[in-house]
Amino acid sequence: MLFVQAGDGYPYYARPRFPGGRPTVADVVQMRARQRELGVPEALEWVHETTPDLHDAAVAAGMEVLMAPLMVLDPDQLPEPHPHVRVLGTSPAEVSVVAQLAFSTPGTAPGSVGVAERDAALRDATPTSTRHRHAVADLPGEGVLAVGTAQRAGDVVEIAGIGTLPAARRRGLGGAVTAELARDALSRGAELVFLSAGSLDVARVYERVGFRRVGTACIASPVVG
Ligand SMILES: CC(C)(COP(=O)(O)OP(=O)(O)OC[C@H]1O[C@@H](n2cnc3c(N)ncnc32)[C@H](O)[C@@H]1OP(=O)(O)O)[C@@H](O)C(=O)NCCC(=O)NCCS
Structure with missing residues (x-):
């Protein structure tokens, strides 16, 4: 299935029908051509356990596949709630700035980038409008150090974009932001809260706040270069 962007929503990845047949390399090549034609990202996601053949087909069609714990x-x-984490229905500039700085230093290791770089980036940033819920860890005297986002479809909420400034890592903030988004989702009636972890190291952060692995999310994008 391939989705066409509507309104101001994010472009959506394609995914196989469930239950479906056995996808082939030709199917993936055709999907990518149609996505280029539509001007949407060449992106495909699926659950490995339900569509195992798609991994090799996507790789043979020129895509790289991240296999992320689901x-x-x-x-x-x-x-228990963290005293300095709160959930917002708005998206202050800190959310995108902190996420961008966090994802620029991938992995879970601490680094040097911290509040000085955040504050410099904030001078040029503007708040964005949002349909999602955002959590911020906003520490007294330090400001926003970690952020995350929850997006909802019906009874299901996906948590994504969890990021902690490299200099503020390993203080429990990434886990706390995730937990608060999950608690907020439940209080607003979600039946299922899920996420996909970028690596096994990141999965441990989520396990510590109550998530358990149920499968493997495959996230395919074109091989660069
Ligand atoms: C993944 C990420 C959000 C984790 O943020 P974090 O704030 O460091 O997360 P936490 O502090 O909750 O947990 C990280 C580690 O610190 C440890 N920790 C938690 N509280 C601690 C404390 N008070 N003192 C010392 N260590 C602590 C945790 O046990 C965990 O240890 P482990 O790696 O051995 O399992 C962060 O590394 C990041 O932004 N990475 C880049 C973006 C990214 O990949 N995001 C996830 C996409 S799925």
Whole structure:
């Protein structure tokens, strides 16, 4: 299935029908051509356990595939709320700035980039409008150090974009932001809260706040270069 961007929403990745047949390399090549024609990103996602043949077909069609732990919240395992994490229905400039700086230093290791770089970037930034929920860890005297986003479709909420400034890592903030978004989703009636972790190291952060692995999310994008 291929989605065409509507209104101001984010462009959406294509995905196989479920249950479907056995996707082939030709199917993926055709999908990419149609996405280029529509001007949407050449992106494809699926659950490995339900469509295992698609991995090799996507790779043979020139895509690289990230296999990310797919995790679902066990609400009973949520930790106590963090005193300095709050959830917002607006998107202050800190959300995109902190996320951008966090994702510029991938992995879970701490680094040097911190509040000085955030504040410099904030001088040129503007708040964006949002249809999503955002969480910020806003520490007294330090400001926003970690952020995350939750997007909802019906009863299902996906948490994404969890990021902590490299200099503020390993203080429990990434986990706390994730937990608060999950708690907020449940309080607003979500039946299922899920996320995909970028790596096994990142998955541990989510496990600590009540998520458990249920499968593998495959995220395919064109090989660069
Ligand atoms: C992944 C990420 C959000 C984690 O943020 P974080 O704030 O460091 O997360 P936490 O502090 O909750 O947990 C990280 C580690 O610190 C440890 N920790 C938590 N609280 C701690 C504390 N008070 N003191 C010391 N260590 C602590 C955790 O146990 C965990 O250890 P582990 O790596 O051995 O499992 C961050 O590394 C990041 O922004 N990475 C780049 C973007 C990214 O990949 N995002 C996820 C996309 S799916």
